[in-house]
Amino acid sequence: MERIPFRKEELEVIGQTINMGRGSFPLLNTPISPRENFLMLLRGEDPLWIPFARDTISVTPAIIKDNIARGFVYDATPFDPNVEGGGPDMFGVEWEWVPTVRGSMVRPGNPKVPDVEEWEKYIEFPDPDSWDWAGSAEKNRALIEQKELLFGATILNGLFERLISFCEMSEALVAMIDEDEQEAVHRLFDQLADFYGKIIKKYKEYYHIEILTFHDDWGSQRAPFFSLDTVREMLVPYLKRIVDTTHDLGIIFELHSCGKNELLVPAMIEAGVDMWNGQPMNDKKMLVDTYGDKMIFGAAPEGIDNDSSLEEVRESCRKFVDTFKDHRIYSGAASNAMFAPGIKEALYEYSRIAKCGKAE
């Protein structure tokens, strides 16, 4: 691909991304589409600018009950989580939408699975064949057919998150290392791997997704929940099966895993994860220096939020681009900086110039 130098006219806004309830973002007058640019990164080529996380768009359709329970429906169906969020997920676990938090949780104290070792007594797997995939895809036709952004789907409640939802946090954590309970967890994750595989195939067949984002939080603010050895033993075999299914369908696998999880990156790589956009408390520079040839990391400009001034945002973005311009990376924005003034334009302009120079 020709290394087209940056021209000021590229900052002209030529449209907006499709708004699925998360707000829309400006589409700039880029020499190639954000989607094509992202694909360059994924193919191992040097993109014309550092791809922005919002150069992807991900659905979480209402046909999957988890998305309603979590208040996280993003598709063509109008959805107000304050009215419709919460309720049973696809396994019948009851979630509670908390408006101040803008998220759902299972209220502790009454787990669906009181004894992990006997989870089969309490859990019935749903049948994705019985959901109206064709109808859902039809509603989202415009989204599926757009070619500006890399298009994907998100699966909430990965392997460990599902275990938490069944039996609560403390019990789930203990079950990951307790010799008596591990066998039951293996049985559960084995079935979940097949189950998620079915859902991913449906997404491919009906939505033609190019990227799958798989939510499984593995850590807290200060450290992973569990050791690398525990992840290798309990999660990697099943995550790898899910990743392999995804790859066999020609889909990129992005892990969404909150927490300070840099210690667990070797396990992500062993599972075949393509991309991880970890939270800012992870040392992204260390990660790209150490593992940048094996996995793509998401990173974000630091020290800014939605109330920062344009000058502060531009300075932070300039520093970010200086640090990461030679790495295989995509730029996100911390959740409190997603709408920082001029963030997308600044990241675009600086990284375009850093990668391709500036036209006279």
Add this chain to the structure above:
Amino acid sequence: MSKIEEIASAVERGKAKLVPGLVEEALDEGADPVEILNKGMIDAMSVVGEKFKNNEIFVPEMLVAARAMKKGVEVLKPSLGGSSDISIGKAVIGTVQGDLHDIGKNLVCLMIESAGFEVQDLGVDVPAEKFVESAADPDVKIVGVSALLTTTMPAMKATVEALNQAPNRENFKVMVGGAPITQEFADEIGADAYTPDAATAASVAKAFVVG
């Protein structure tokens, strides 16, 4: 290795099935129950807490260690007499109103209990009035307030303010913690202590009570 050292090792490794038998054996051999508790269990949990702080072990290992200690204490309790003999004070701990997160609070409960406190777990989504009501108990020495979200930090502020108005405020210390909480915020809202992890919470709570 002495029997008490064996107990400590089993507690540290979270061997809940081994600990009760080892405690029985130690008692049969004439070991002092208080020494079994202090050296075999509380000290072992301090080691666990330190390892957790240093990322040598993680939350599950801490949980199974606490569980192992609990099993041992069940066997030990009849030999220790009433609970007032072994408790260094009462701690009430909860997550603030509007916040349903419980793991951080649970870990603090476990570590503080393992440090010798009698713990009343108020649960999650706890209104400020409930904290104040519980703190009215004259035996309460520590009130632990947890918040895991930036959006529930105002509820923590309101809770601490309410506790600071309590007529028996000098009887207890208010400790705060949770992912978004900082020392600066703790100072601003008038808490007595902020601790970044459960192990530190236990040692600070103990220092408040026994000096």
